Amino acid sequence: MTDVLEVTLRSVSVLAAFLVLPLLVGQAEHKVMAHMQGRLGPMYAGGFHGWAQLVADGVKFVQKEDITPAAADRRVFRFAPAVALVPYLVAMAVIPLSPDLVAADAPASALFVLATTAVGILGTLMAGWASANKYSLLGAMRSAAQLLSYELPLVLAVASVCLAAGSLSLGGIAQAWSPWWLIWQLPGALVFLVAAVAELQRPPFDMPVADAEIVFGAYTEYTGLRFAFFLLAEYAGIVVMSLLFAVLYLGGWQGPFSDQLGWLWTLLKGLVIAVVIIWLRVAWPRLREDQLQHLAWIVLVPLALAQLALTGVWVVVSA
Amino acid sequence: MTTLDIAFAGVGLVAAASGLLAVTTRHVVHAALWLVVCLGSVAGCYLVLGAELVALVQLLVYVGAVVVLVLFALMLTRAPIGPNPEVTTSRAHRALAAVLGAGVTALLLSVLLPVAGPARKRPGTSNTAVAEQVFGTWVWPFEALSLLLLVALVAAFAISRMTRAAEVAQSALPEMTAPERISQ
């Protein structure tokens, strides 16, 4: 009976984190982006500096009509948002905030996160194809090409860290982390950050949803709650990737008073990375499709391979 | 019957049913999507059987990459929404395929059924054990396979470079417009 209770408690807390953290990141994006552009951002919803803006947005999305285009493949069209959303929810369950604070302690959790986020691509592909819209199809193809290209450097960068720590578990990696990694794993960290932003289809890698060219890519035909799910998936993706970066490259919960405040350290480091991802969106223009592929295959993959080789040599020599 | 047995039977049934749907549906993209379900539930089978690493690799490689490539290729070609009459095969083909499938099933059953006894134990294979096997006992086949893949990769690059060189030579023709040349 206690098992059932514990499982329920863990699931509910993951769901709560999944619903709250993306909203936090979204609100941070609203305000940080506004101030980086000399604006104030939302100021009214909720009273104090528009803190409830995203809640209000959610209420708005719920009220909107849920339209399925007549020519669309109805079942695939309706199912796509769930396919995009659920993998991040599952991935969030295995990310540890502190040694004890993890919803599901999987032995190969680093690989698990990569595998589940890779499934998320399918949601975009399904949405783009089932919309029966040329812009959607173009967007879906762009995102498929982009995500396939950037999956490789992402996996290679994570592999390097796993090799350095001698563990496939996120908890084990964070435990093995030392400040020396900041320099040693720096190329891998940069590759991971760039590839993560590309995986999330965030600017400067937002070619699949380039609104000036293809309206909103695969999400063009979506309205209401289903559209909101895609947005939620994007911000949940930022949360997952930021926390993953914090755990893999910044030592997760390591810091002063890590016994009591370890979870806070992980969250703070993740938040910093999330702000950096937002910052990149504000500061940099969008990459062209060919530049995008160029960057992935000519720069990131060799860099990640070099990092992997360096890590391997170091691990063998120091062992 | 333990919960693991029930879970295994469940994901097995899902895998079999989605596999069947994948080959019978006339929607091309639906077939690929049913394939996703099939491969995913096979990963579920691995997971239930205690091979966590294999399950994750199955998910990462097959669901995350191979099927995405298939879908990508389908979208690049003509993949209409709705049933596609061109996808049908002749009766003879279907009969042949059914016989072949039944034969493989019978073969597998004949091998596996005697092994399946009442005493089942599911040793959870740890990642370290898998690594020791791959890089110890099976290192030479593993390396040979990776070499094969590398050769295939290099060859693919070479072939794409060769056609590209031919196109570049063609692009010297005067009727080639600037954007086309850029796209190359």
Added chain:
Amino acid sequence: MSEPRTPRSGGALPGLLKGLATTARTLARPTHTTEYPDAPPHLPPRSRGVIALLEENCTSCMLCARECPDWCIYIDSHKETLPATTPGGRERQRNVLDRFAIDFSLCMYCGICIEVCPFDALHWSPEFEYSELDIRDLLHEKDRLGQWMPTVPPPPALDEHSAEPAEVAAANKPARPARAAGAPPPARAARAERPERPERPARAERPARAERPEGTARPEPPADSVPAEPPTPPSTASESGSAETKSPEPTSGEDQ
């Protein structure tokens, strides 16, 4: 942006860092936003918000209505006969404004009506919050147009070393101190933009000039109303006429 990142063209990184630095700097600085409904907006002088009507100045001359490119000014008026103010005096006619309306749903805020008004009856007001739920309510009648008048800002101060406005210069002419100074309406004394403006002090002075040769003789009552003095009216007329021809003002003919 990737061009710089690619190994061939190495110059991209400085640009990327500069972009990050610029956005970070902007983040650290105060924003430019004024929260409009909560804080009043800062409107520059000469903002074109709404057109105010000073009804007393309007002579129903219809110039504004005719010049309006959108034909969005509606004027109705009638002539009224005023009884003579003095016994034996002549009856005067004057225009009475019945209706003056501007349809702001048509108006394109070109300001031509304000430019052409010879008597400064129309003014720009910076008020802009007069949106309506019904487009027909954007037709402002003369009372509504008159209500904008208190919001008209005073004219901007002249530059430090600029020339004196013509009417002020005329008003300050040393030769006719008392009357000339009292003549121009105080509200207009400082305005110099209009070419018609010099005419006002001139008009004020003209009767004075006409009176001078005659001393205290009445300048106004013409000959027909006073039969008792047959010789004087012609002389007054001729005197005033000669005075007007002598007067240097080019616009003097307009008043006749």
